[in-house]
Amino acid sequence: xxxxxxxxxxxxxxxxxxxxxxxxxxxxxxxxxxxxxxxxxxxxxxxxxxxxxxxxxxxxxxxxxxxxxxxxxxxxxxxxxxxxxxxxxxxxxxxxxxxx
Numbered sequence: 108x109x110x111x112x113x114x115x116x117x118x119x120x121x122x123x124x125x126x127x128x129x130x131x132x133x134x135x136x137x138x139x140x141x142x143x144x145x146x147x148x149x150x151x152x153x154x155x156x157x158x159x160x161x162x163x164x165x166x167x168x169x170x171x172x173x174x175x176x177x178x179x180x181x182x183x184x185x186x187x188x189x190x191x192x193x194x195x196x197x198x199x200x201x202x203x204x205x206x207x
Contacts, residue, residue: 118196118197118198119196119197120194120196120197121177121194122192122193122194122195123139123141123142123180123195124139124140124141124183124186124190124192125138125139125140125159125190125192125193126138126140126186126189126190127152127155127189127190130148133150134149134150135150135151136148137149137158137159139193140186141178141179141181142163142178146162147159156193160193164195164196164197167195167197168197
């Protein structure tokens with residue numbers, strides 16, 4: 108088990124830091140510092156939290172399906188700005204997970 112992989116009976120949890128930024132058009136943008144080219148947004152922080160979890164889950168599921176190594180997460184304390192942790196619940200798989 109790594110620092111970001113926690114296994115339960117049916118699901119594996121992956122934890123990644125995310126940052127958020129209030130935009131001029133009254134939306135909030137969410138970014139994952141460790142993962143290039145995935146981001147989401149919403150009209151409220153609550154909507155963004157939901158969207159961030161869904162976005163991360165889709166990224167991890169597709170990466171696992173394609174055999175792509177998952178990036179290691181940054182230390183949360185080293186992330187600057189508005190931040191939070193996103194926990195992705197992924198159905199248990201028989202494949203080994205590789206972290207880059």
